[in-house]
Amino acid sequence: MSDYDYTPRRRRDEDDDDDRPVRRRFRPEERPGRGPAYYALFVVLGVVIGGLVLWGVIGLAKFRGTRPGLDPSAQPRETTPGAPLDAEEQEAVTLFERVRDSVVNVDVVLVRQGRLDEQPTEQQTSGGSGFVWDAEGRIVTNYHVVADVTKRPDVTQLRVVLADRSAYTAQLLGTAPDSDLAVVQISAPKDKLKPIAVGTSADLKVGQKAYAIGNPFGLSLTMTKGMVSSLNRIIESPSGARIPKVIQTDAAINPGNSGGPLLDKSGRLIGVNTSIATPNGGNVGIGFAVPVDTVNRVVPELIQSGRSLRPDLGVKLYDERRLRQARYDHGVMIDRVAPNGPAAKAGLRGVQYSSRGVPEQPGDLIVAINGQTVNDMEDYERVLRDLKPGEPVPVKFVRGTKPMELTVTVGGV
Known part of the structure; x- marks a missing residue:
């Protein structure tokens, strides 16, 4: 817009008949300033809104405090004394306390070498269960639990974790793939090594109680209970050979139980949990254990020579x-x-x-x-x-x- 505007204007002299436009200077309109009242209004509005919010919060809290069922003075309930353990429960508790220190985790660990300025890293690739065979630190487990170490000895190692969660590097002493058995050796204080009691399997009867202790899915020292469901089953070993006289049990056995002990009600070893029959990979009540009579024949051979002659x-x-x-x-x-x-x-x-x-x-x-x-x-x-x-x-x-x-x-x- 130009700084000048031209509008018709009549001169004050009435005798002047000249109607020519008169040039006048344009001045922008001045806006009124924001006085103190303007800012005071905002302060008042802020106070009002804050008061309303505070009133709402206090009112809501009061409303909640009066809801039916809430009691600020609520206290823990008095407990009801439990009944004494019956004979069957006491049997299971006693068995677990007697055997738990004999059961171990057996893990296969993949060792990855880092750069020169880095420490090697470890990654667990597989795991199972096992048990202490003697006071010299020999541990019995399944061959298939430690098989990866025989295939990749340069990058894998064995680790045994005792019941008190102390861990030890283990050496593979001997394997018997035809029987799915293996023996590993650890160096641990003798007071930590609790050899398992060894029973017999030739005299087992269908219907006897059976207990399995192991580390299913890595859940250490898990005990399950069942019975001897059948005898003289035949299963295939990792080598393809057939294992005879296998014990069938309905005590829950899951991945991670492999290599753990199957026990009678006295806590004696009657088998080594080895495999399950399942349509979905989980327990359906059909588990198999290598009989202890086979274990007691094969393990000494592995300790003597590192291999078992078939x-x-x-x-x-x-x-x-x-x-x-x-x-x-x-x-x-x-x-x-x-x-x-x-x-x-x-x-x-x-x-x-x-x-x-x-x-x-x-x-x-x-x-x-x-x-x-x-x-x-x-x-x-x-x-x-x-x-x-x-x-x-x-x-x-x-x-x-x-x-x-x-x-x-x-x-x-």
């Missing part, structure tokens, strides 16, 4: 399905004998084949070993696993139609 007669058996099709309704037939093996040295024979590989003469049909009947392959494996390398055993068999018996010295592989 009993062997030096024979390869004929296919059982084809044998039954040939109308042999019981027994197992020798297909081949290993040269200079125990069976060959004793005089046992296998199937004789033609140059075309066609069977011409049947092999010896084994019907009993060491006084135990052998009706099928399952019986053969069960009986064989009970034998000891170097032990002479009688073997009954049928050659053609003639019953015979020879003594075979058991080998080991």
Whole structure:
């Protein structure tokens, strides 16, 4: 806008008839200033609003304090004395207190080397349970719990955590994949090592109480209770070999229980918890334990030599399905004998084949070993696993139609 405005204006002299515009100077309109009353109004409004908020908070607090059910003088309730433990409860409590110090965590730790100015880092890759075998610091667990150490010894190590949560680096002493057993060694004060009581499994009965203690999902010293659900089950070991005489129990066993003890009501070891049958990865009441009689045979061998010899007669058996099709309704037939093996040295024979590989003469049909009947392959494996390398055993068999018996010295592989 220009600083000048032109508007018509009549001169004061009435005799002047000149209507020319008169130029006048434009002056901007002056706005009134904000006086003290203006700011006083804002102060008053602030005080009023603050008062309303304070009144609302106090009123709400009073309203809440008067709600039904609230009592500012509320106190803790008096407790009701519990009934004494019954016999069954006392049995479980006593057992746990007796055995808990014998149960350990067995962890596989991945060690990652840092830069020159950094400390190595550790990461637990797997874990399970175990128990103290003797006062020298030997710990028994499952082979599959420590298998990763055998595969990656340069970057993994074993760690055993005792019941008092003290931890020790462990060395792998020996493994028996065919039995899913392993022994590790720790160096701990003897007053911290509480060897477990060892029982027997040959005399177990279905229906006996069974207790499992271990570290399911890393929850240390968890005890569950059940019974011996069945006996003489057969499960597959990590090596693919079949483990006979396995104990089935409904005591809850979950991941992390592997390697822990299965106990009778006296707190004696009757098995090593090994696996479960499950459709979803969790416990459904079907767990399996390696029988203690097997454990008590294999563990000393691992301590003595670092490995367990599997009993062997030096024979390869004929296919059982084809044998039954040939109308042999019981027994197992020798297909081949290993040269200079125990069976060959004793005089046992296998199937004789033609140059075309066609069977011409049947092999010896084994019907009993060491006084135990052998009706099928399952019986053969069960009986064989009970034998000891170097032990002479009688073997009954049928050659053609003639019953015979020879003594075979058991080998080991």
